[in-house]
Amino acid sequence: MRLLNTAAALTVGAGSAGAASILLQGGTIVGFDKETDSLNVIRNGSILITSDRISAIYNDEDSSARNITHNDTEIIDVTNKIITPGFVDTHRHGWQTGFKTIGSNTSLAEYFTRYGEFAAAGKLSPDDVYLGQLAGLYEALNAGVTTTLDHAHHTWSNETAEAGLEASIDSGARVFWSYAFHNVTNYTVSEQLANFRNIAESGSFHGTATSLGVACDFFGPDPVLEDVHAVVDLAREFNVSVITTHSLAGPWGITNSPEDVHAVGALNTSIPVVFSHASFLTFRGASLLRSTNQHISITPESEMHYGHTHPHSHLIQDQGALGVDTHFTFSTDILTQARLWLQSTRRRLYSHVLDRWRIPTQTPMTANQAFLLATRNGGLALRRPDLGIIADGAKADLVIWDGDSPALLGWVDPVAAVILHASVGDIEHVLVDGKFVKKDGRIVAQDYPEIRRRFVQSARGIQETWKEMSFEALTGEFPESGASFEQPLKVDVLRGSESGYGTRFV
Ligand SMILES: *[C@@H]1O[C@H](CO)[C@@H](O)[C@H](O)[C@H]1NC(C)=O
Ligand SMILES: *[C@@H]1O[C@H](CO)[C@@H](O)[C@H](O)[C@H]1NC(C)=O
Ligand SMILES: *[C@@H]1O[C@H](CO)[C@@H](O)[C@H](O)[C@H]1NC(C)=O
Numbered sequence: 001m002r003l004l005n006t007a008a009a010l011t012v013g014a015g016s017a018g019a020a021s022i023l024l025q026g027g028t029i030v031g032f033d034k035e036t037d038s039l040n041v042i043r044n045g046s047i048l049i050t051s052d053r054i055s056a057i058y059n060d061e062d063s064s065a066r067n068i069t070h071n072d073t074e075i076i077d078v079t080n081k082i083i084t085p086g087f088v089d090t091h092r093h094g095w096q097t098g099f100k101t102i103g104s105n106t107s108l109a110e111y112f113t114r115y116g117e118f119a120a121a122g123k124l125s126p127d128d129v130y131l132g133q134l135a136g137l138y139e140a141l142n143a144g145v146t147t148t149l150d151h152a153h154h155t156w157s158n159e160t161a162e163a164g165l166e167a168s169i170d171s172g173a174r175v176f177w178s179y180a181f182h183n184v185t186n187y188t189v190s191e192q193l194a195n196f197r198n199i200a201e202s203g204s205f206h207g208t209a210t211s212l213g214v215a216c217d218f219f220g221p222d223p224v225l226e227d228v229h230a231v232v233d234l235a236r237e238f239n240v241s242v243i244t245t246h247s248l249a250g251p252w253g254i255t256n257s258p259e260d261v262h263a264v265g266a267l268n269t270s271i272p273v274v275f276s277h278a279s280f281l282t283f284r285g286a287s288l289l290r291s292t293n294q295h296i297s298i299t300p301e302s303e304m305h306y307g308h309t310h311p312h313s314h315l316i317q318d319q320g321a322l323g324v325d326t327h328f329t330f331s332t333d334i335l336t337q338a339r340l341w342l343q344s345t346r347r348r349l350y351s352h353v354l355d356r357w358r359i360p361t362q363t364p365m366t367a368n369q370a371f372l373l374a375t376r377n378g379g380l381a382l383r384r385p386d387l388g389i390i391a392d393g394a395k396a397d398l399v400i401w402d403g404d405s406p407a408l409l410g411w412v413d414p415v416a417a418v419i420l421h422a423s424v425g426d427i428e429h430v431l432v433d434g435k436f437v438k439k440d441g442r443i444v445a446q447d448y449p450e451i452r453r454r455f456v457q458s459a460r461g462i463q464e465t466w467k468e469m470s471f472e473a474l475t476g477e478f479p480e481s482g483a484s485f486e487q488p489l490k491v492d493v494l495r496g497s498e499s500g501y502g503t504r505f506v
């Protein structure tokens with residue numbers, strides 16, 4: 001056990017312990033109608049949660065809701081509040097929390113030399129991984145992100161690997177913790193395979209909201225087939241919850257494309273595959289995603305911050321979901337991702353018309369679509385139709401928004417209110433598996449103050465190490481692909497100044 005008080009972390013549902021069911025009474029519910037495949041707003045409605053699932057949804061004409069007076073049901077008044085499904089983040093690296101704010105100006109090429117899995121190997125202890133992962137997941141839960149697909153590339157040793165899994169379990173979040181196989185110093189792929197097998201067989205995550213997935217970035221180009229097959233066979237043997245990969249084609253040359261994954265027989269199976277970024281996806285790749293029902297994870301802020309970009313992602317949103325990626329550099333919440341994606345997609349498609357000196361009429365994308373991308377599509381990407389929706393039988397992963405907050409006051413459309421006006425500060429309660437993980441604006445976990453203290457101490461250590469690290473000059477060619485480096489136009493906000501580019505305050 002990593003912590004003296006791990007047991008406390010596991011009782012995240014303490015706030016509702018004792019009640020077998022919870023009734024959220026009298027709020028506006030953004031439900032999902034499975035018959036029409038669309039959002040379904042229920043005003044003055046109530047949600048009955050039994051154990052980990054939604055067992056009934058009532059509207060105001062439904063008198064049975066008023067009859068729920070059993071003494072084992074905790075009744076929560078949600079008058080004037082909006083209830084949405086929890087957000088689903090389909091791409092994140094939880095361990096990186098300790099880097100917070102130090103990568104504000106980084107580019108992707110620089111990221112690889114400083115902050116990525118290869119650069120960080122050997123520099124973080126198992127405790128650093130545990131605390132970063134746990135603090136990062138509490139940060140996500142606070143922001144209403146109830147499901148996270150974690151591309152866990154802190155697998156530098158048996159101990160750092162296991163620390164990240166343990167933190168995921170302890171967080172109470174729904175984590176698809178995906179063990180990354182990679183060619184890192186001092187820990188061979190065969191050692192990783194043995195460690196994975198050990199973890200899978202130990203079943204330490206059984207009965208928790210965490211499940212075991214696989215992450216792998218060596219599907220292509222030029223895969224070492226022996227390693228790829230070993231990873232794919234293991235994923236099949238243990239029927240993992242997901243396979244995920246970073247897919248960056250075009251000048252990046254780190255393809256891991258649907259074509260690459262299909263070539264090794266891992267695309268058209270019952271295991272979901274999530275392609276993070278899918279920058280420079282080809283038409284054939286998109287067709288494969290549709291015919292095999294696999295998804296991409298669009299990480300709008302990451303792809304703009306670093307410059308991987310997403311030239312075709314708007315054309316494959318039917319097989320798309322949203323992700324945050326490296327939350328140490330920018331927003332941690334899927335709500336911000338949904339808003340950035342909605343508005344930047346609108347801008348992109350408006351421009352196509354304006355570029356021809358014409359005037360756009362209708363909007364190219366709606367708030368409803370952004371809402372679905374942030375919730376249900378994430379569930380579908382993980383082949384979990386019971387995640388990211390509010391409907392009978394769905395998992396009780398829910399977010400309750402303060403409809404009377406200064407930002408929301410006056411709302412009538414709850415979907416527009418959340419997608420275009422709300423912020424993390426408007427989130428009052430969050431539930432995962434029918435248990436409160438955030439209540440009355442606060443993280444419920446009893447050990448949160450202690451974790452916070454220990455995390456800050458760990459982060460300071462990490463930041464000191466990184467402060468000492470010199471920046472590598474990026475000259476010549478990007479090693480992964482051979483594409484030439486080039487300095488983009490630097491803009492300035494101070495007239496006539498050469499120094500307005502500024503510095504980082506680290
Ligand atoms: C909401 O529904 C309940 C019945 O379930 C009713 O008593 C109450 O007046 C309704 N409130 C509003 C604001 O319509
Ligand atoms: C609700 O309770 C009332 C009074 O106890 C009863 O008459 C009515 O049938 C109940 N309705 C439902 C739907 O259970
Ligand atoms: C409800 O309360 C009554 C009386 O206090 C008690 O007899 C009964 O066992 C309780 N039911 C449950 C399900 O807790």
Ligand SMILES: *[C@@H]1O[C@H](CO)[C@@H](O)[C@H](O)[C@H]1NC(C)=O
Pocket residue numbers: 105106107110471503504
């Ligand atoms: C970020 O800022 C540091 C100085 O704080 C600088 O050395 C580094 O090159 C910058 N990175 C990029 C990508 O501009």
Ligand SMILES: *[C@@H]1O[C@H](CO)[C@@H](O)[C@H](O)[C@H]1NC(C)=O
Pocket residue numbers: 121122123185186
């Ligand atoms: C690899 O192990 C050697 C020997 O223990 C150590 O000196 C080195 O720092 C390690 N490198 C990494 C990246 O872990």
Ligand SMILES: *[C@@H]1O[C@H](CO)[C@@H](O)[C@H](O)[C@H]1NC(C)=O
Pocket residue numbers: 183224
């Ligand atoms: C792993 O990395 C080492 C050193 O960077 C390199 O020599 C080796 O070819 C790589 N192996 C694979 C399978 O990519």
Ligand SMILES: *[C@@H]1O[C@H](CO)[C@@H](O)[C@H](O)[C@H]1NC(C)=O
Pocket residue numbers: 158191194195198
């Ligand atoms: C890592 O775990 C594997 C599987 O349990 C084991 O075979 C191996 O010896 C461990 N490595 C170390 C360095 O402890």
Ligand SMILES: *[C@@H]1O[C@H](CO)[C@@H](O)[C@H](O)[C@H]1NC(C)=O
Pocket residue numbers: 239240241270
């Ligand atoms: C694999 O796991 C999924 C749930 O993640 C389940 O639906 C499916 O039946 C399992 N398949 C096999 C072959 O066990």
Ligand SMILES: *[C@@H]1O[C@H](CO)[C@@H](O)[C@H](O)[C@H]1NC(C)=O
Pocket residue numbers: 268288291292
């Ligand atoms: C996927 O497998 C199904 C049968 O299981 C087959 O009908 C379909 O053609 C396959 N798709 C591709 C792209 O291979």
Ligand SMILES: [Zn+2]
Pocket residue numbers: 091092093151246276325326
């Ligand atoms: Zn990533």
